Amino acid sequence: MRARVLAALAASLCLTGFGCASAEEAFVTNQLSDDLMIVDLATARSVATIPIGGKPAGIAINADGRFAYVTSPDAKAVTVVDAAARQVAGRIEVGGGPLGIAVAPDGRTVYVADWYAAAVRVIDAASRSVTASIAVGASPSGLAVTPDGKLLLSADRDDDSVSVVDTTTRQRKAIIKVGTRPFGVTIDAEGRRAYTANVGSDDVSVIDIAAGREIGRVPVGMRPYAVALAQGRGFVTDQYGGTVSVFDLATLKPVKRINVGDYPEGINATADGKRVIVACWESNTLVIIDAAELKVIGEVKTGDGPRAFGAFLRRTE
Template identity: 90%
Template sequence: FAYVTSPDAKAVTVVDAAARQVVGRIEVGGGPLGIAVAPDGRTVYVADWYAAAVRVIDAASRSVTASIAVGASPSGLAVTPDGRLLLSADRDDDSVSVVDMATRQRKATIKVGTRPFGVTIDAEGKRAYTANVGSDDVSVIDIAEGREIGRVSVGMRPYAVALTLGRGFVTDQYGGTVSVFDLASLKPVKRINVGDYPEGIAATADGKRVIVACWESNTLSIIDATDVKVIGEIRTGDGPRAFGAFLRKTE
C-alpha cells in the first residue's frame, strides 16, 4: 500500500499499489504532512504540523491508535531500519525529536540548522540528514550519540535528502538544482540543474538512479547516481510533490 497525506483534507489516503486504486481514507485531523511506514509495514506515522505531534496509525485497522508529542511544526519523519526509533524534523524548533517506538515517548531532542524539513536515515541506521530550509544547509546527525556532527552547505531552500553510492543528493527548491555531497568527507561534489522547484527526492532500489519531483515544471528528473547528471525527464500531472518514500520498491 501507499499512504498519501492531505493537509487541507486532514486525512491520509490509502492506495493499493498493485491495483492503483484508492482503497481507504483515514481521518487524522490537524495538518498531516510528513509520513513514514515502519519496516514491518504494520504501523504508519504521520506528522501533524499544527499539533506538534506524530499520529500513530495501525495499518490493519486503518485507525489512529496513539499520539506522540514532539517539537513545533513537525514535518519530515524517518524510521530507523530496525524500527526502534522515529526521527521527526521539527521545523519551528530548529531541532529533531528522537522517539523510542517501544515506549512511544520522545527520548531526546537534537539541535540542527534553521528550519529542518526533510529528514533521511542511512541504511545502517547510524546517521540522519536534515535539509534545513532556513540556513541552506544539511545537518548530519549521529543517531547513537544524539548530536549533530557536521553541516554541509547546499543550494537555496533545501527540501529533502536522498542517499546512494556514498553520496547525498539534496533538492534545492529555490535554486532549481540538486546539490551533491560526499557522505564520508561531507565535501561538495557537484550541483545539478533539474526542473523548477524540486522537492521530493529518492533513490531507486538498486541505488543507480535518483528521482526528483519538480513541482513547478510538472516533471520528474532522472539522475544517474554514478555519473551525477540528469539522463531523462518524465512529464507528470500538474504540480507533482513528494515527501517521504515515494518510489515503489520492486525485486
C-alpha cells in the same frame, strides 16, 4: 505488433539510460491536480493516475510494496492506496495538518506528522485507525524510521530540531538541535546517521543517531527540501536554486550541483543506488539522475505541482 513496438521502446530506453536498472515505480503526489501519479521507471512512462483530493503531499510505501499512504493536509486525512491494484483502498481521518509520513519496517504502524499540533499521529495499519499521539516539536514535517524500527525521527521545522522517539514507549527520548528550519529527514541504510535538509540555513545537518547529536553541516543550495543517499553521496533538492546539490558522505564536502528544473522537492534513490529521482514542483516534471555520472538522463511529465515528499519509490519485483 504492439508488443514488439513496446519491446523496442523499452530497449531504446535501456540504451539511453532511462531504465533497465531495478524494477521500480514512482508514486508522485501532485498537490495542485489533487492526484497520485504512478510512473514506471523502467520505461519512464506514467502508468496510472489516481484521484486523491485534499492537496496530497506526503507519501510512504510499506516494505512489501503492497500499500502506499498519502497525506492530504486540506482533507486532514491519509489515503490508503492498493499499489498493485492502483486504486484507493481506504481513507483515515487524522485531523490537523498531516504532512510527512513514514511506515515502520514491519508495515504494522504508520506515523503521520501533524504540522499544526506539534505531534505525530500513530496509525494501526491493520485497523486503519489512529491509536496514539506522540508529542514532538513545533511544525513537524519529515519523518523517518530506523531500519530496526526502534526509533522514529521527526524534523521539527519551527524548533530547529529533530525529535528522537522510542517507538515502543512512544515517548520522545531526545531532542537534537540542527540547522534552521529542518524539513526533510533521511536515515542511512545502517541506521547510524540521519540527514536533515535545513530550509532556513541552506545546509544539511548530519546527525549521529546513537550519540544523539549533530556532527556536521554541509552547505547546499537555496531552500533545501529533502535528502537522498546513493553511491556514497548525498543528493539534496534546492528549491530556489532549481538544482540538486551533491556532497560526499565520508568527507561531507560538496561535489557538484546538477540543474534539474524549477522548484525541486521530493527526492529518492532507487534500491540499486544507480538513479536518483526528483520531483520538480514548478516544472511539473519527474527528473531522473544517473547517480554515478551525476547528470540528468531522463524526464517525465507529471500532474500539476508534484511534491512526492517521503519514500515514494516502490519495488515491483
